[in-house]
Amino acid sequence: MRQRKPLVVANWKMNGNSDLVQQMSEALSVLNQPLPDILICPPVIFLSHFPKHANYKLGAQNMSEQLVGAFTGEISADMLRAAGASHVIIGHSERRALYGELDAVISQKVKVAVDAGLTPILCVGETQQQREEEKTLQVLARQLDAVYAAQPHLLAHSVVSYEPIWAIGTGQTATPQQAQQVHQFIRQHLAQYDAHAADVLRIIYGGSVTAANCEALFAEADIDGALIGGASLKVADFSAICTMAKDS
Ligand code: PGA
Numbered sequence: 001m002r003q004r005k006p007l008v009v010a011n012w013k014m015n016g017n018s019d020l021v022q023q024m025s026e027a028l029s030v031l032n033q034p035l036p037d038i039l040i041c042p043p044v045i046f047l048s049h050f051p052k053h054a055n056y057k058l059g060a061q062n063m064s065e066q067l068v069g070a071f072t073g074e075i076s077a078d079m080l081r082a083a084g085a086s087h088v089i090i091g092h093s094e095r096r097a098l099y100g101e102l103d104a105v106i107s108q109k110v111k112v113a114v115d116a117g118l119t120p121i122l123c124v125g126e127t128q129q130q131r132e133e134e135k136t137l138q139v140l141a142r143q144l145d146a147v148y149a150a151q152p153h154l155l156a157h158s159v160v161s162y163e164p165i166w167a168i169g170t171g172q173t174a175t176p177q178q179a180q181q182v183h184q185f186i187r188q189h190l191a192q193y194d195a196h197a198a199d200v201l202r203i204i205y206g207g208s209v210t211a212a213n214c215e216a217l218f219a220e221a222d223i224d225g226a227l228i229g230g231a232s233l234k235v236a237d238f239s240a241i242c243t244m245a246k247d248s
Pocket of ligand 1: 169
């Protein structure tokens with residue numbers, strides 16, 4: 001019996017529409033328990049379109065590190081809560097690379113999320129080049145330390161998602177062994193801040209997860225679920241992944 005309940009996250013990115021909301025909510029609503037924790041992170045405008053249902057929760061893909069004020073285009077943690085979100089993805093590699101989000105801002109966002117009662121899903125991961133140069137663990141340690149070294153109490157309220165950048169949207173999934181090795185490193189590294197929190201921390205994997213490859217990933221000891229982009233836009237595939245996660 002696993003000590004950590006699996007978590008399966010749909011990251012729709014800037015995709016989807018009302019039809020997909022309806023189809024996804026209907027499909028997930030008829031899945032039989034026991035299920036993993038299922039979290040849908042659509043574009044925020046769709047959060048309120050999802051009917052409430054015990055089979056899934058809702059999250060956002062990003063939020064402001066500011067609490068309130070003159071920040072055009074931004075959305076606050078409190079607003080996300082009011083819109084029905086319980087979780088928020090923070091520091092996704094697309095935010096880091098395309099919008100210049102640095103470790104310091106990401107660290108602040110994790111704190112603001114926890115203070116507001118949201119569970120942050122902190123994304124960390126290395127580029128292809130960093131992997132080739134054998135800098136993977138060093139990069140991950142830096143990304144993790146930026147958040148937890150000065151704020152170790154946040155660990156107990158977090159989820160971490162390992163997302164090798166070379167695996168996102170490329171069809172090139174990390175092998176279960178590659179992912180397990182990194183997940184184990186993340187757990188051990190974070191144990192220095194809070195051993196119990198690191199033990200119960202859910203560390204999920206993201207990067208070209210599909211219904212065909214998820215089972216082998218979920219079978220690894222330190223892989224506690226998945227963060228899914230492309231396959232989360234396909235109702236049948238995403239439902240199948242959720243069903244497989246519950247058995248792992
Ligand atoms: P993908 O995206 O499943 O399409 O590779 C994953 C992610 O962005 O985390």
